[in-house]
Amino acid sequence: MTRAPAELFDLTGKxxxxxxxxRGLGREIVLAFAAAGADVVIASRKLDACEAVAAEVEALGRRALPIAAHVGDWDGLATLADTAWNWQGHVDILVNNAGLSPLAPSPHETSEALFDKVVDINFKGPFRLTALIGQRMAQGSGGSIINVSSSGALTPAASIGPYAGAKAGLNAMSMAMAMAYAPKVRVNILSPGTFRTDISTAWADDPNMGVDIALGRIGEPPEIVTSALYLASAASSYTTGSLIRVDGAGPIPIGAKRQITSK
Structure with missing residues (x-):
């Protein structure tokens, strides 16, 4: 029997x-999941920021658990996984959204500390948390894992070598995890392009920003929501190991030469 779209995207009980x-795309995803019926564990480094979003979730009638956590802390992620799982006895959806994208001065000027920090947050942390939560999902009722990557992994620029490499590794790891925890756990990649978030405030209003994107503009944060809901819900029940681009088709790499226009 064909299920109605509203039922397919319903996250009640999840x-x-x-x-x-x-903040940013993560906050949009949190609020979208809550609006679809899910209770949400909100993790980031700053507890007060998590608590503010938790209040927004509770205003939607859902439960929220704010947790201060650093995704680059291998041992700390075990505590995060335990706390999130024990909150209600299960986690049905994991979104590895935390990321760090500092520009490197040049490849030969990139320090080991900067390289390690970028890899820890964008690749090592998501690997660890996917393993911790994915194993429990596989042993339980299953679930959906969404690893948020970047168009930078597909169209890397010279200034983001470590970041692009870490996100490319995340893409490959996600496909491997999709095989490791199948058939009960689905693991997919959400690959955003340039979005108007607090991270982009320094250049988002550049009149030439978006001229090399097919849609002619950068994305607005709410535009990530439908793809995230699709991957989190039963609507994507036959989708795993896949990469979904939400980038307006073809954003230029950060730091690449832009076409100058009079628009």
Whole structure:
């Protein structure tokens, strides 16, 4: 029997854990999941920021658990996974959204500390948390894991070498995890392009920003919601190991030469 779209996207009774959930695209995903009926664990480094978003979730009639956590802390992620799982006895959706994208001065000027920090947050942390939560999902009722990557992994620029490499590794790891925890757990990649978030405030209003994107503009944060809901819900029940681009088709790499126009 064909299910109605509203039923397919319904997250009632589900628990979602979203890292980097206190701002930007993470906050949009948290609020969208809550509006669809999920209770949400909101994790980021700043507890007060998590608590502010938790209040928004509770205003929607759902439960929220704010947790201060650093996704680059291998041992600390075990505590995050235990706390999130024990909150209601299960986690049905994991979104590895936390990320860090500093520009490197040049490849030969990139320090080991900067390289390690970028890899820890964008690759090592998501690997660890996917393993911790994915194993429990596989042993229980299953679930959906969404690893938030970047168009930078597909169109890397010279200034984001470590970041692009870490996100490319995340893409490959996600496909491997999709095989490791199948058939009960689905693992997919959400690959955003340039969005108008607090991270982009320094250049989002550049009149030439978006000229090399097919849709002619950068994305607005709410535009990530439908793809995230699709991957989190039963609507994507036959989708795993897949990469979904939400980038307006073809954003230029950060730091690449832009076409100058009079628009």
């Amino acid at each position: 628990v979602a854990l979203v890292t980097g959930g206190s």
